[in-house]
Amino acid sequence: MTDGRMRRVFVEMFVEEWRMHSRLFRGSHFALFPAFVALLTAGMAWLLVVTGTEPETVFAGLHALALVFGLHTGSIGFVGRDALQNLLGDVTLLVFTARTLPLSQHRLLGIFVVKDVVYYALLFLLPMTFGTVLVTLETGGFPGLVSTGETALVLWTTLTATFVLGMGATIAGLGLTRRGASGLAMLALLLAAVAAAAVGGVDVAAYTPYGVFLEPTLSRIGAAVTLVLAVFLLGAATFDATAPRPARTVGPSFRRWWRRIGDPLATKTLLDVHRSAGGFWKVFFSAAVLFGVTVSLVDFAGQITGVSPSVGVSFGAILGLSGFTTYNWLTQSDDLDSYLVHPVSVPAVFEAKFRAFLLLGPSVGLAFYALALGWRGSQYLDAVVGAVLLVGVACYIFGVTVYLTGLSPNEFLFDTALFAVFGVALMFPLVPILVVGFALAPLSLGSVVALGGGGAVLAIAGVVLYRRSIPRWSRRYRELR
Incomplete structure (x- = not known):
């Protein structure tokens, strides 16, 4: 210097x-x-x-x-x-x-x-x-x-x-x-x-x-x-x-989005992401990075095991992790205080985030999943179970993240205790799925059925965790005010 x-x-x-x-x-x-x-x-x-x-x-x-x-x-x-x-x-x-x-x-x-x-x-x-x-x-x-x-x-x-x-x-x-x-x-x-x-x-x-x-x-x-x-x-x-960002004029799109989505708070959340720097493209960017990692891991696993991994299971399970980055973007443009100055309850805010997540998260993951299937190819049952796993893992990651961090998902990134709990909760279902997808391909009919059922269970577990987190975080946010 x-x-x-x-x-x-x-x-x-x-x-x-x-x-x-x-x-x-x-x-x-x-x-x-x-x-x-x-x-x-x-x-x-x-x-x-x-x-x-x-x-x-x-x-x-x-x-x-x-x-x-x-x-x-x-x-x-x-x-x-x-x-x-x-x-x-x-x-x-x-x-x-x-x-x-x-x-x-x-x-x-x-x-x-x-x-x-x-x-x-x-x-x-x-x-x-x-x-x-x-x-x-x-x-x-x-x-x-x-x-x-x-x-x-x-x-x-x-x-x-x-x-x-x-x-x-x-x-x-x-x-x-x-x-x-x-x-x-x-x-x-x-x-x-x-x-x-x-x-x-x-x-x-x-x-x-x-x-x-x-x-x-x-x-x-x-x-x-x-x-x-x-x-x-x-x-x-x-x-x-x-x-400085150039001045922009936006049309009265809130009511149009509201009529399609049906929830004004979820509409606000999605519009905040859309009008922030990068727009929805930053959500796709995060998923694209994860897609590139998945491509490398699939090739990497094939070299280790000598077996061609299951494209559906491997890409579906790992792309489901985009659920965390999607929720992160959905919560970065505002905080709870910006809602509570209006007659809005904490549970309503969480409901809006969940609805916005369902509209944005799985769809982005499935778009890259379709790209993977078109590029690598897959059998029909393998492709279907991979899609089920993607949605299940995404919902499970969403539920775990909300339960641990509420409306501040970045808080556990450097908190050793929270990050350890999140890591264990993530690895517990994901590691067995990836072992099957990477090392046991081609999958038998029984494995396909078991993995599909596992994806459905993960989705249900994520929704249950999300539901249980609402009263927990409602009490905590009331104590902080």
Whole structure:
């Protein structure tokens, strides 16, 4: 940094990030989160290793998680800016103060990105590295690296670089989409070029940070650094974090939507999402990231087991997880106080969120599920049971999330206790379903019937949890007022 101003802003951003999380998540719960991440990662790595998975495959999955985390970090930080304003009120975030601080908007954005990279590299990626490397210690480290310590250092570095690549890709993508038709055309051209290279047999991974981990040669290091810098330069050239949103005129669409939906509060919820930054596209973006993860996991499982996984079961079960991201977007544009200034009850607010979720969540998941079936193909019964599982898992995730967090689903993301409970509640039904879908294909008629029944049970369990959460959170919100 050229002077003390940039260093001071970086320190203030970093300290405020920690203060905000520790205050929101009760200090000790948040401080234990890195340890929980290390234990969770170690447990997953141990399970994969004892089932015969090669260390190379484990590390590949870890880099995929870092990439997805980077993509989501970029989208949440910028797409939901107006949602943050609605939740926090009339406040000024440091990253949006280019008009009042003696720093340009590009420098503030750069400091913000560096802060996020350092913060999450320490909070998430370092515990993930230790957890994975300690479990794979008995394998003798990783081929090409001298020691376990070197493995850990290189792994943390490449995981951080992969996270940076994902974050930069989101910033560049958002910047291009805001440039109109020319930006969209350029984004489509870049994506088509990457897809064509992969289909044409080009080892795309060799030019990424993961390629450096596999073989840390100077040529691969240069290629990975060039890729990351190119992505961020594209983002810096196209993305404007402080540009005011253009004035928009919207028609009187509330009554038209209300007549179709039948619930004024559910109508307000959906309109809030529609009129916020990114609109409904951010819901599709979250599901698209999950779709990409599912594609990778299906290929990954096929390499491990030597069996072609069930397309319906695997895609249906994992795409059902989009229920959480959908509920998250439905609750980010407002808070309970904005409803209670009107003669509206807490149960009515929860009913509206549930109705809006049913209209938006399963439909988005099923759209990507149809894409998966058209791409990979599936037998009829397999496709039907996958759709049932998708809706069942989505409703179950919705019910669990509402029961644990009420109208604030982000609250458990860094609360160790809540996150642990959520993880157990999620893995209990999902792991057996994925084991059957990944390892026991093609499925017998009995397995199909059992999985279909399981999906129906999950949907019922989700609705029951949601119903039981209404009086629970009604009492708690009355106590807080």
